[in-house]
Amino acid sequence: MGTEFNNTDIVKIQSLLEDAYDKRISDLTKSIDLANSALEQSKLIENQALQGKSYNHLALCYMIRAEYEASKTCSNKAVKIFQKLGDEIGLADAKYNLAGIYYKTDNFHSGLMYLLDSLQIYRKHKNYHQIARCLKSLGTIYEFFGDQKKAIDSYLEAIDVSHLAKDKNLESNALNPLSGIYLNNGDISIAMSLIMKSIDMKKETGDIRGRAFALYGRGKIYTAQAKYELAEKDFLDAMGIHVNAGEKLGLGMVYHKLGVLYYKWSKLDKAKEYLHLASDFSEKYSIALLKDKCLFLLYEAYKKEGDTNKALQYLEKYQKEREAVVNSQTLKVMENYDKITKIEFENKEIQLQKEKEEIIAKKELAEEAVRMKQEFLSTMSHEIRTPLNAVITIASMLDQKGNLEEQQLIQTLNFSAKNLLYIINDILDFTKLESGKVSLEFRPVDFRLFINNIFNTYVRMAHEKGLEFTYSIQTEVSGAYMLDEIKLSQILGNLITNAIKFTEQDEICFKVIDTGEGIKKTDQKKIFESFSQPRSIKTRKEGGSGLGLAIVKELVTLHGSEIRVHSIYQKGSEFFFQIKAKKSELPQTVRISQSDQLKGKWVLVAEDNRINAMVVGKVLTGWGINYEVAENGLMAVSKSNHRQYDYILMDIHMPELDGFEAARKIKEENDFNQNTPIFALTADITAEQQEFFNPLFNGFLHKPIEKEKLFDALCNS
Numbered sequence: 001m002g003t004e005f006n007n008t009d010i011v012k013i014q015s016l017l018e019d020a021y022d023k024r025i026s027d028l029t030k031s032i033d034l035a036n037s038a039l040e041q042s043k044l045i046e047n048q049a050l051q052g053k054s055y056n057h058l059a060l061c062y063m064i065r066a067e068y069e070a071s072k073t074c075s076n077k078a079v080k081i082f083q084k085l086g087d088e089i090g091l092a093d094a095k096y097n098l099a100g101i102y103y104k105t106d107n108f109h110s111g112l113m114y115l116l117d118s119l120q121i122y123r124k125h126k127n128y129h130q131i132a133r134c135l136k137s138l139g140t141i142y143e144f145f146g147d148q149k150k151a152i153d154s155y156l157e158a159i160d161v162s163h164l165a166k167d168k169n170l171e172s173n174a175l176n177p178l179s180g181i182y183l184n185n186g187d188i189s190i191a192m193s194l195i196m197k198s199i200d201m202k203k204e205t206g207d208i209r210g211r212a213f214a215l216y217g218r219g220k221i222y223t224a225q226a227k228y229e230l231a232e233k234d235f236l237d238a239m240g241i242h243v244n245a246g247e248k249l250g251l252g253m254v255y256h257k258l259g260v261l262y263y264k265w266s267k268l269d270k271a272k273e274y275l276h277l278a279s280d281f282s283e284k285y286s287i288a289l290l291k292d293k294c295l296f297l298l299y300e301a302y303k304k305e306g307d308t309n310k311a312l313q314y315l316e317k318y319q320k321e322r323e324a325v326v327n328s329q330t331l332k333v334m335e336n337y338d339k340i341t342k343i344e345f346e347n348k349e350i351q352l353q354k355e356k357e358e359i360i361a362k363k364e365l366a367e368e369a370v371r372m373k374q375e376f377l378s379t380m381s382h383e384i385r386t387p388l389n390a391v392i393t394i395a396s397m398l399d400q401k402g403n404l405e406e407q408q409l410i411q412t413l414n415f416s417a418k419n420l421l422y423i424i425n426d427i428l429d430f431t432k433l434e435s436g437k438v439s440l441e442f443r444p445v446d447f448r449l450f451i452n453n454i455f456n457t458y459v460r461m462a463h464e465k466g467l468e469f470t471y472s473i474q475t476e477v478s479g480a481y482m483l484d485e486i487k488l489s490q491i492l493g494n495l496i497t498n499a500i501k502f503t504e505q506d507e508i509c510f511k512v513i514d515t516g517e518g519i520k521k522t523d524q525k526k527i528f529e530s531f532s533q534p535r536s537i538k539t540r541k542e543g544g545s546g547l548g549l550a551i552v553k554e555l556v557t558l559h560g561s562e563i564r565v566h567s568i569y570q571k572g573s574e575f576f577f578q579i580k581a582k583k584s585e586l587p588q589t590v591r592i593s594q595s596d597q598l599k600g601k602w603v604l605v606a607e608d609n610r611i612n613a614m615v616v617g618k619v620l621t622g623w624g625i626n627y628e629v630a631e632n633g634l635m636a637v638s639k640s641n642h643r644q645y646d647y648i649l650m651d652i653h654m655p656e657l658d659g660f661e662a663a664r665k666i667k668e669e670n671d672f673n674q675n676t677p678i679f680a681l682t683a684d685i686t687a688e689q690q691e692f693f694n695p696l697f698n699g700f701l702h703k704p705i706e707k708e709k710l711f712d713a714l715c716n717s
Contacts, residue, residue, distance in 0.1 A: 633657025
């Protein structure tokens with residue numbers, strides 16, 4: 001009789017959980033009540049499997065309501081239960097919930113890892129419903145990192161798997177963000193077709209919460225079409241649903257898009273009201289997807305109003321947020337690439353025969369790791385360096401304008417932006433050094449001016465820490481040498497930054513000497529390895545990426561020399577190196593602002609980012625150059641078919657047609673501009689490494705723009 005009674009209870013609890021899952025799309029509070037009831041009853045009959053399922057459902061509901069700590073607690077309890085029971089599906093469900101918590105807040109790398117772990121299990125068990133959910137979430141992460149191709153592939157695969165699961169809600173959930181990608185690429189008719197299909201499916205299934213997200217998607221399209229009243233209605237309807245459902249992420253997204261709508265509608269007061277709401281909301285609930293978007297648009301709104309001080313404040317906040325993303329996400333994701341590729345390999349391995357295919361798979365694994373790392377670096381360098389191009393160039397153009405207070409703000413902004421660029425360059429340059437893609441580029445350098453510039457770059461950092469920073473050059477040192485100025489700057493910059501970090505008093509001079517805590521002999525060989533820091537340093541406030549000295553070692557080796565260290569623990573360190581350099585005449589410099597060499601020339605600027613197009617245009621017009629802008633690769637080809645230009649500046653990452661293909665079409669199919677110099681003006685540091693495309697370009701100019709290099713390239717082509 002006892003077993004019979006127990007089985008009856010199990011059926012009742014399972015029914016409660018099924019009802020709870022169904023209610024999540026229409027009545028979240030009721031769904032939570034049903035799950036709590038199921039949890040209490042499963043505890044009474046001591047059924048751990050049902051307890052774990054109850055915790056998983058509660059974790060999902062709390063995540064939807066942005067109660068992330070409660071969600072994480074329930075998920076971790078479920079993990080322990082299912083690990084003990086050896087229940088793979090239950091464990092995957094718990095990891096899926098943890099993934100949602102992490103990627104919706106501020107920890108994308110952990111979200112990505114948990115999603116891939118879950119997806120691996122779901123594929124193994126052919127659980128199509130959960131596979132579709134994972135793929136949709138993966139698309140969201142790839143879209144955040146700017147990898148549109150992977151995002152689209154994930155959403156399309158989610159739609160295909162939704163058909164296998166026979167679940168229209170899941171298909172609709174993937175159609176919505178896919179519509180957003182087409183909208184961003186300018187394919188408004190396709191975007192509208194997809195979102196209307198999503199809305200119709202939500203009506204058919206009765207998914208009220210999901211319908212709010214679909215209305216939000218249509219509102220974005222109406223905004224792009226300047227149908228502002230229709231967009232406003234959709235956003236407000238979506239907001240009402242999210243408020244009633246207690247859906248925090250959706251509500252924050254609607255606040256942000258209302259800000260975008262009113263900004264484009266020229267209702268700046270309402271725009272700022274909703275953007276502040278969205279910004280506060282994203283801060284309160286740690287919604288990383290919204291933070292930087294709100295800050296940048298607030299900068300735009302205050303700039304449009306002419307409030308320079310507030311505009312600069314929000315631009316600085318935006319820069320700090322992007323720096324935080326680089327520090328907390330980029331390095332972590334890079335460090336986990338081996339694991340990511342291993343998991344992807346294992347997902348495929350399930351369908352392959354073991355012994356013979358393992359040999360082939362290992363080769364594929366290594367190639368995939370290199371490819372993914374390359375793709376990631378390409379995307380991240382482009383996505384982060386592109387806005388930096390505008391920030392740094394505009395700041396340098398404004399440096400001598402405005403009153404003293406505004407100049408100080410601009411100088412601070414410029415300094416912060418360049419610091420962020422140094423962090424990014426450390427990551428990107430080390431990868432290039434590892435692959436042997438770097439060579440020295442010698443030119444005459446005024447040595448004393450060069451050392452003085454190095455000094456001026458870091459003297460503020462030293463003074464802020466209360467340190468005296470001095471240098472001296474012996475009289476017999478020549479006035480100029482043939483040097484690679486940029487790479488020598490990296491070497492000295494990394495050594496000086498380290499010395500300032502770990503010096504508490506005294507002075508710095510080349511060699512480079514500091515009075516920090518020193519390095520134990522057992523650690524001295526390790527400090528030049530990538531991502532390596534002595535344990536004592538890791539626990540201190542200075543931190544760092546662990547790449548600086550690895551880059552120094554590679555660059556000094558490139559000069560045919562060796563970096564050495566002499567350090568006494570608890571007393572300080574001394575780094576020293578020697579390089580051989582040929583003496584040179586002092587370089588002759590021409591002030592660009594006084595040169596009419598390019599006056600009257602015509603330039604085609606192929607650039608999809610309007611801010612960057614504006615910045616390049618300001619630089620060109622300052623030299624008396626006329627220019628036209630093409631917003632994508634297809635437009636660049638079209639414009640070049642109708643007139644001849646003196647130069648073409650070609651971005652690489654563009655919608656419709658990328659810069660490589662656009663350049664190829666112009667060179668091979670164009671009558672006007674087959675012989676026109678084309679320069680790649682790109683934020684993607686990997687673009688130059690794609691040897692197949694190099695003959696298409698007369699040179700590669702990297703963002704942020706160095707005006708002197710751009711001027712020299714145009715004059716000498």
